[in-house]
Amino acid sequence: MALDVKVELIESALREYMKIEKVPSLLKEAMDYALFPGGKRFRPLLVLSACEAVRGDLRQALPVACAIELIHNYSLVHDDLPCMDNDDYRRGKPSSHKRFGCAIALLAGDALLTYAFELLGRAFEGDVLRRLLLEIACAAGPSGMVGGQVLDITEGSIEEIHVKKTMALIRASVRCGGIAGRASLNELQVLTEYGERLGLAFQIVDDILDFGKEERLTYPSVYGMERAREDANRLIEEALLFASMFKERGEDLKELALMVLRRIEEA
Amino acid sequence: MALDVKVELIESALREYMKIEKVPSLLKEAMDYALFPGGKRFRPLLVLSACEAVRGDLRQALPVACAIELIHNYSLVHDDLPCMDNDDYRRGKPSSHKRFGCAIALLAGDALLTYAFELLGRAFEGDVLRRLLLEIACAAGPSGMVGGQVLDITEGSIEEIHVKKTMALIRASVRCGGIAGRASLNELQVLTEYGERLGLAFQIVDDILDFGKEERLTYPSVYGMERAREDANRLIEEALLFASMFKERGEDLKELALMVLRRIEEA
Numbered sequence: 001m002a003l004d005v006k007v008e009l010i011e012s013a014l015r016e017y018m019k020i021e022k023v024p025s026l027l028k029e030a031m032d033y034a035l036f037p038g039g040k041r042f043r044p045l046l047v048l049s050a051c052e053a054v055r056g057d058l059r060q061a062l063p064v065a066c067a068i069e070l071i072h073n074y075s076l077v078h079d080d081l082p083c084m085d086n087d088d089y090r091r092g093k094p095s096s097h098k099r100f101g102c103a104i105a106l107l108a109g110d111a112l113l114t115y116a117f118e119l120l121g122r123a124f125e126g127d128v129l130r131r132l133l134l135e136i137a138c139a140a141g142p143s144g145m146v147g148g149q150v151l152d153i154t155e156g157s158i159e160e161i162h163v164k165k166t167m168a169l170i171r172a173s174v175r176c177g178g179i180a181g182r183a184s185l186n187e188l189q190v191l192t193e194y195g196e197r198l199g200l201a202f203q204i205v206d207d208i209l210d211f212g213k214e215e216r217l218t219y220p221s222v223y224g225m226e227r228a229r230e231d232a233n234r235l236i237e238e239a240l241l242f243a244s245m246f247k248e249r250g251e252d253l254k255e256l257a258l259m260v261l262r263r264i265e266e267a
Numbered sequence: 268m269a270l271d272v273k274v275e276l277i278e279s280a281l282r283e284y285m286k287i288e289k290v291p292s293l294l295k296e297a298m299d300y301a302l303f304p305g306g307k308r309f310r311p312l313l314v315l316s317a318c319e320a321v322r323g324d325l326r327q328a329l330p331v332a333c334a335i336e337l338i339h340n341y342s343l344v345h346d347d348l349p350c351m352d353n354d355d356y357r358r359g360k361p362s363s364h365k366r367f368g369c370a371i372a373l374l375a376g377d378a379l380l381t382y383a384f385e386l387l388g389r390a391f392e393g394d395v396l397r398r399l400l401l402e403i404a405c406a407a408g409p410s411g412m413v414g415g416q417v418l419d420i421t422e423g424s425i426e427e428i429h430v431k432k433t434m435a436l437i438r439a440s441v442r443c444g445g446i447a448g449r450a451s452l453n454e455l456q457v458l459t460e461y462g463e464r465l466g467l468a469f470q471i472v473d474d475i476l477d478f479g480k481e482e483r484l485t486y487p488s489v490y491g492m493e494r495a496r497e498d499a500n501r502l503i504e505e506a507l508l509f510a511s512m513f514k515e516r517g518e519d520l521k522e523l524a525l526m527v528l529r530r531i532e533e534a
Contacts, residue, residue: 084373115408118405150374
């Protein structure tokens with residue numbers, strides 16, 4: 001299934017799942033504001049493409065794809081808050097706290113995070129539910145994404161920041177697609193190798209694009225721009241190699257990996 | 268099992284579960300700061316006492332008791348933030364953001380919430396995991412606690428605020444104790460009736476104790492102090508009646524209900 005068709009699938013599923021009952025209207029509005037219009041939907045695309053790579057049913061992977069997108073967007077809302085990055089704009093419009101005030105933005109983030117877990121509980125059961133829940137909670141929690149954000153504002157090494165802040169949730173996206181698609185152990189291992197390289201490359205490219213703009217520790221500020229580009233290229237090459245193990249079913253995983261490098265050219 | 272022994276069980280379980288690997292030290296410190304020393308551990312006591320009422324194994328209910336306590340404490344940390352209630356003190360010591368700054372307090376709250384779900388995934392499986400996950404996510408999320416907090420700062424009616432902000436998580440605590448203790452449908456129904464009354468009484472008492480201190484909508488400011496006291500008393504009477512259906516196994520549920528009223532006398 002072509003990537004743009006997958007995006008449509010994700011958009012309509014997100015709209016469907018966001019029909020939540022008994023939510024105060026302002027909170028609903030703030031949650032929708034954070035989610036729509038979205039970015040490239042990179043993480044849910046990874047979920048669906050990983051599911052496709054292992055011959056899974058994409059429709060079964062949709063709820064976990066959306067749950068991960070909710071978690072990604074909660075992290076952006078909290079990241080933008082004045083006490084964090086203090087960003088006034090996100091995707092070309094005022095950030096959530098500029099639009100709704102800090103209290104509602106904070107609570108909308110909390111709601112998106114919590115609702116992601118509700119979504120999992122509604123859509124899955126048995127061992128698959130347990131595995132998806134652990135993947136996502138570990139990747140997003142104190143030893144994953146939240147931990148990475150703390151390291152980013154404190155004492156972390158660049159490698160540790162990248163692994164936790166960005167790679168963990170990208171790896172989890174790929175793995176969750178595999179788990180929802182009933183991947184074999186071998187397939188899941190290949191997906192994990194792919195996801196780790198992709199996640200690291202993704203953050204190095206982010207750092208390359210942000211270089212000079214912010215004071216935080218970045219990959220090029222530590223290793224120089226030349227090595228940053230080399231490492232990103234090498235990681236993506238390796239990711240492509242792992243994706244190619246799925247033959248033609250790995251085409252979208254390849255395309256998503258190439259999209260990461262294309263961000264540098266387009267910048 | 269006496270309530271004070273249950274508290275010891277909860278404290279040592281919380282300490283055990285908080286031995287999380289690979290968490291940045293400052294984040295770990297902030298999470299611990301929010302959790303220890305704790306309050307009365309009212310919600311986890313409800314979980315264990317409900318489990319006891321249905322002849323369940325208390326040790327099996329401990330992880331969900333602790334998960335709910337983590338969620339309660341995340342909500343306190345976020346509530347205290349300057350953009351919310353702007354409280355400088357909590358339980359007689361500086362609130363999390365006064366001690367660690369707003370960014371780390373925000374992230375510690377996010378981490379406590381996410382880790383609560385990880386805990387569930389580690390401790391439970393199968394249908395029990397799914398039911399506990401849904402109970403907690405629904406009670407804490409946009410149509411539960413977070414929704415109640417939004418209503419509290421916007422346009423909500425006092426009844427709707429109370430149901431969502433406080434009652435939902437207290438009812439979920441009681442129900443989760445029942446679910447972990449393999450309650451029958453009938454037993455779960457009685458626990459639910461008990462939990463709803465207890466949760467509503469709890470917030471009315473909170474409002475009575477806060478009356479005049481804050482500008483927010485409170486039960487006595489809407490209905491007068493006399494009716495507030497009457498309603499709290501009536502709700503607790505009803506809760507006691509439901510607890511008594513468990514005979515001597517419901518003693519601690521009764522004691523917890525009486526503790527709610529005792530807060531007025533002690534104030």
